[in-house]
Structure formats: structure tokens, C-alpha cells
Amino acid sequence: MMVFLLMRLVSPLLRHAIYPALHHSGWLRRLDLPGGFAVVSYHGLLTADHSSPDLFLDGNLLRPEAFRKQLRFMKSRYRVIHPEEFRDSILSGKGLPPRAVLLTCDDGLLNTLTDMLPILRSEGVGCLFFVTAASCSENPGMLWYEELYHLMRNQPLERHLHPAPEESNDAAAAGDIHAAWWSVLMDASRLDAKRRGEWLNRVRAQRPAVKLDSEKRWRLLHVSELKQLSDAGMTIGAHSKSHPVLSQCSDDELREEICGSKSKLEKALGREIWAFAYPFGNPATVGDREVRAATEAGFNCALLNVEHWYASPPTLLTQPRIHVSLRTTLPELAAHLSGLHARLQHAAGR
Ligand SMILES: [Zn+2]
Known part of the structure; x- marks a missing residue:
């Protein structure tokens, strides 16, 4: 408890003083990645036409220039691997290159195609995009x-x-x-x-119609846009059929959400869907039953959206990810990638 309180007290200090100092001194880059590799999760970009960001809903989105800066940083200090390289390593049992980092992005907002893809392509890196089965239709609406x-x-x-x-x-x-x-x-x-x-x-x-300022911010990719993302060399993974909190679903509905998203996306894209990301992806929304369902669906890996999992060590079906938000600074990202942040959290019993 004391350590927990201490961690809460020192968090701002870590964020504003210690991580920047360690980052700029080059100390963080000397640390080995825990587990040998890291997976980073994004949720899309804040687009210029989205005039009134609400930090509660938009806090997971990044400004384009910050995203590019992060990619350049990871390319300079780590080996950003393509998702298919990650899968080959799972299937072959061969290890990943040292300091491997896998990029992922959840939900399949339109801006992932219009704003994120051009940056990924110009930086020459691949990304694993997790989308819902709504993106198999012509009229997917919003989340x-x-x-x-x-x-x-x-x-x-x-x-x-x-x-x-x-x-x-x-x-x-x-x-x-x-x-x-x-x-x-x-x-x-x-x-x-x-x-x-x-x-x-x-x-x-019963409510006034929701007026949205930016289609790129709110609308999900439709099927031909999803194909464009796939044709551009990006890998598509499943993110359930309709993005519910899986732990609340009945057993039948849970299977339908997980297996149904795999089969619908495979049919739409004509390729195997081998990776799954749990919607919301934290211990409050995912438990052993959900992990078993993802395993039975035949995915090669299933990803959380948190760095800590209650049952350690994590497996490929409970793969932690470093969640990047609008507030994440470069030194913070470096501290997370180096594993220092997770070690401190672990020491604090969180
Ligand atoms: Zn999601």
C-alpha cells in the first residue's frame, strides 16, 4: 500500500522530470526490452477538420506530427517490424530480431486510411489494424x-x-x-x-440528432476502404463484431463476437485473419473466459490494451501492449518501451 501511494506521488515526477532526464541522457536505450519485444497500440489521429476535440473521447488520438515523431524515434532506437514478420516468428518459433517493436491501431476509424496510412508509408513501416466486422459493410456508421x-x-x-x-x-x-x-x-x-x-x-x-464535425474522426472504414488499407501492405486483425464489453456477453454471444468477426473479415478480404485485439482490452473487460474464446477461435495471438496482466507471465493470447495517448510524451514512450515503467509499476504492486 505504501509503495502504491508512493507511486501515485512520484508519477508526475517520473513524467515531467525523471523520464525526460533518463531519455535525454541515453540511459533508457541501454535497457533490454522485457520479453524481447514490445507492442504499441494507437487508435488513430486527430484530424484538422475535427474542430472541437473532447479529451474524454479523443484522448486516445494523436496529432499527426506527434505520431510521425514517435515513428522516427522508434525507427532510430528499435527495430520496427512488419506484422507479418511477427506472425512468421510465432509460426516458425524463431525469435524476433533484438529490440523488435510491433505497431498496432484499433477500431478502424476513417482517419487511419486518410491520415495515418500516408505517414506510415512515408516512414516505411507496417501496422496491424484491428477493425470490427462493421467495416465489412458499405455503411458502417460510427462506434x-x-x-x-x-x-x-x-x-x-x-x-x-x-x-x-x-x-x-x-x-x-x-x-x-x-x-x-x-x-x-x-x-x-x-x-x-x-x-x-x-x-x-x-x-x-428521443434525442436531438448527433451532429458530427468530421467524418474522418467518427466514421468507421467501410469495406472498400478496408481493402485499400490491406492492399497498401497493412495487416488487418479482428476487434470483435460490434465492440461490446466481452465480459458482459453471454457465452453464445461471446463466441459470435470473436469467431464471427474472424470469419466475416476473412470473407470480406479473402485472407486469413490471425490476430485479435480484445475490445477495451483491460482486466475489467477481459478475463479467462474471453481468453479461452480467442484461443478456441484459432487466432495466433490476441492483444490486450494494457501493459500489465494479472496472470504473469503473459502469453501470446494475453499479449500486453503499450497504450499511447494524446498526452504521451516521447520520454514517456521511451520509458514504456524500455520496460522501466512496467518494472516500477510491478515493484509498486500494480
Ligand atoms: Zn477498440
Whole structure:
């Protein structure tokens, strides 16, 4: 407990003083990557036409210049490997080159094609893009839980609009918008995708239409755009059918979300989908049952969105990732890649 408190106290110090000093002194680059390689996760870029970023929803996106800077940094200090090189290493059992880093990006927002791909190509690196089965259609819309946030932002959901009115948690609904949104998101994840769509339609009908400033920010890739990403040499992985909190799904729905996304994407792209990223990807949303389902679906690897997994050591089906956000500075990224951050967290018992 004392160590935990100490870690909370020293975090700003690490971020603003210690990591920058270690980064600039070159000390971090001397550390070996824990496990021999690292996987980094992105969620897309902030586009110039997105005029009013909301840090709560947009905090996972990067400014293009920061993304390019990070790529150049990783190219200079590490070996950025192509996703297919990663898979070859899994299948052959041969190790990866020293200091290998794999780039990944979740959700399949349109800006991954329009803004991220040109930067990846000009820097000559590949990326593993995890998309939902919505991107197998011509009209994928936006992520349902992002739309839900917009629908709830100005007015909490009345009890009758809650996905499970009899179980709705008034305490959460009366609290701050972020807690209320997460509570509704968890309950809505218990509905199968069809019933969740019908429920969302009922909410839409009771609210002013959501006006979005930037299609590139909000809309998911449709199938021909997904093919463009694949044809450009990027690897596509599965991110479930409809991005629910998997731990809330029934056993049947869980299988459908995982296996269904694999088969739908394989059919749309005509190639094997060998990697999976758990939606939300943290210990609150993924447990042993979800890991078993990803294993049974036949994926070569399945990736979390956190650096720490409760059952250590992690396996290829619980592969940790370094989650990069809008706030992540270059020294912080260096501290995460070097494994120093994870070692300190581990020492603090987190
Ligand atoms: Zn996601």
C-alpha cells in the first residue's frame, strides 16, 4: 500500500522530470526490452477538420506530427517490424530480431486510411489494424459507444431508455457523465448486437440528432476502404463484431463476437485473419473466459490494451501492449518501451 501511494506521488515526477532526464541522457536505450519485444497500440489521429476535440473521447488520438515523431524515434532506437514478420516468428518459433517493436491501431476509424496510412508509408513501416466486422459493410456508421456518449452528454438517460431499466443504477446515472456512460455501456453490452441496435434506435428517437464535425474522426472504414488499407501492405486483425464489453456477453454471444468477426473479415478480404485485439482490452473487460474464446477461435495471438496482466507471465493470447495517448510524451514512450515503467509499476504492486 505504501509503495502504491508512493507511486501515485512520484508519477508526475517520473513524467515531467525523471523520464525526460533518463531519455535525454541515453540511459533508457541501454535497457533490454522485457520479453524481447514490445507492442504499441494507437487508435488513430486527430484530424484538422475535427474542430472541437473532447479529451474524454479523443484522448486516445494523436496529432499527426506527434505520431510521425514517435515513428522516427522508434525507427532510430528499435527495430520496427512488419506484422507479418511477427506472425512468421510465432509460426516458425524463431525469435524476433533484438529490440523488435510491433505497431498496432484499433477500431478502424476513417482517419487511419486518410491520415495515418500516408505517414506510415512515408516512414516505411507496417501496422496491424484491428477493425470490427462493421467495416465489412458499405455503411458502417460510427462506434456505438461513442455515439452513446454524444447522445448522453447533455442529458442523462431516463430510466425507460436504459438498456436494462429494471436494473438501471440510479446512483451511477446521477453521478458524472463518464460514470453514467460507462454504466450504460456495460449494461448495453449484455444485449446481443441486434437488440443493442434496436435499443440505440429508441434512444436516438428521443434525442436531438448527433451532429458530427468530421467524418474522418467518427466514421468507421467501410469495406472498400478496408481493402485499400490491406492492399497498401497493412495487416488487418479482428476487434470483435460490434465492440461490446466481452465480459458482459453471454457465452453464445461471446463466441459470435470473436469467431464471427474472424470469419466475416476473412470473407470480406479473402485472407486469413490471425490476430485479435480484445475490445477495451483491460482486466475489467477481459478475463479467462474471453481468453479461452480467442484461443478456441484459432487466432495466433490476441492483444490486450494494457501493459500489465494479472496472470504473469503473459502469453501470446494475453499479449500486453503499450497504450499511447494524446498526452504521451516521447520520454514517456521511451520509458514504456524500455520496460522501466512496467518494472516500477510491478515493484509498486500494480
Ligand atoms: Zn477498440
